Amino acid sequence: MQAFLIRRILQLIPTLFIVSVIVFLITRILPGNPAAVMLGPQASAEDIAAYSEKLGLNDPMYQQFFDYLVSLITLDFGNSLSYNQPIIDLILERFPNTIVLAISALIIATIIGVPAGIIAAKKQNTIVDYSVTTLSLIGVSMPIFWLGVMLVLYFSVNLGWLPATGMGSLENGFWDFLSHLILPSLALATIPTAQFARIIRSSMLETISQDYIKTARSKGLKESIVTYKHAFKNALTPLITVMGLQFSMLLGGAVLTETIFSWPGMGLLIIDAIEKRDFVVVQSTVIFIAVIYVVINLIVDILYKVVNPKVNLDSNNGGA
Template identity: 60%
Template structure:
């Protein structure tokens, strides 16, 4: 297992290099430049040129990219143009908020979808099964930004039950923090909830048709014990695969949710940086999330071995 982990960590280097090249090129082709945005529309051409010189934006693209790679090699994500702070400092300030939102959305998705998928599989063809299937399709299809706005309209504007934006003040009660967390968590959890429900149902149906399940039922083993002990345990591996991908997607895909609810996390930081043409913050944030994505997938691969000791890392994925 140690050899597998080391090999995956080494493979992280070319992955990050590709990500660095892509995000560097994309940020440079966005119309506008940081100097013009920072100085405003009334700034003179000479002032803009002077600021661009100070920021190193007058250097060629190759020179800028070399400086950027040199910083990455030394674990330096650079300094923000707009915030005048280290990008790593900004990430450390904002990432815990995104992590809180992601964990709550992920937990909410698991608590609802896993039981729903198991129930749908054990009652295949029933009205309950069709209801769960239609609901999951609805969850995958619905646009996140539309759902977020509708939840705000219903629970904040119309009913007045929950706050619409922000995450509460530090001195407020715990309920205030939880109240601010409910709507963005539900919004962010919708797609993973639908995916978990579908993959759980499909995996359970495949396992429940196996001969050893039939034999256990013939021996008079209780339905609940067969479903959870033999069925769900053996159906867990595909669910872990989806879990790894979903939690990575939640971390990187919270941009819309955080923007709608003004949640001060990584997603909102990236949107603000794009609006201000703060290339350095965008680049550093994407690199940081790319590292997390690879590490989460590595953790999921290690969990495969815990769930199913028969898995061989030497054969998995041709490695």
């Protein structure tokens, strides 16, 4: 286990380096001069040139990249060009909001997707199984931006039950916080719910066909005990992997959801920074999310081994 951890941590270095290179190049090819965007349309050419020099935009590309890498290595994210405050403060302010949204979506996906997958496996080749499979396919294919707009139109505009945008505050009561959380969580949970249902269904079908399940039934055990204590326990391992990956994707892929519902998280921060050509914020936030992503994947691998000790984590032998 120790050798595995050391190997995986060392593997993070080239991964994050490649991400940093891609992010740097993308932010530099964005159309528009960041200095001109921030100074506004009435700024003179002399002011734009002076501000570009101040931002280091006139330096050679290799020098800008070197300064960028140094800032990442020293964990000096610098100051936002548009918000005029340390970027680390912006991240620490917005990241908890994204965490709340991602965890809420993951809880909804688990509560709905896992039981649906179990029921579909138990009712294989019936109308229930076909319905769950079809809904799962629709859920995976559902465009989040369209679903978000439809949820707002129906529950906010037509029925007036839930607020359309923003984030509630616990200071105004728990319902204010929860009511603002429901719609974006439902929209974000669509794909994970479908994924969980499909994974659990296929894993359960594979498990319940094993000889030890037949033996358990022959002993006269209740079907619920056979299903949940024996079959589900052994079908849980693939779900842990998918759940970890989905949680990572929720953290990094909440951009559309946060934009539609004006949820003040990391996704909305990235969109605002792109519109303002604040490439420093874009670089730092994307790298931060990339670090969280690879760390979560490492934790998933460890949990995979804890749940199923027979799994070989040695990549040389084809392990996870």
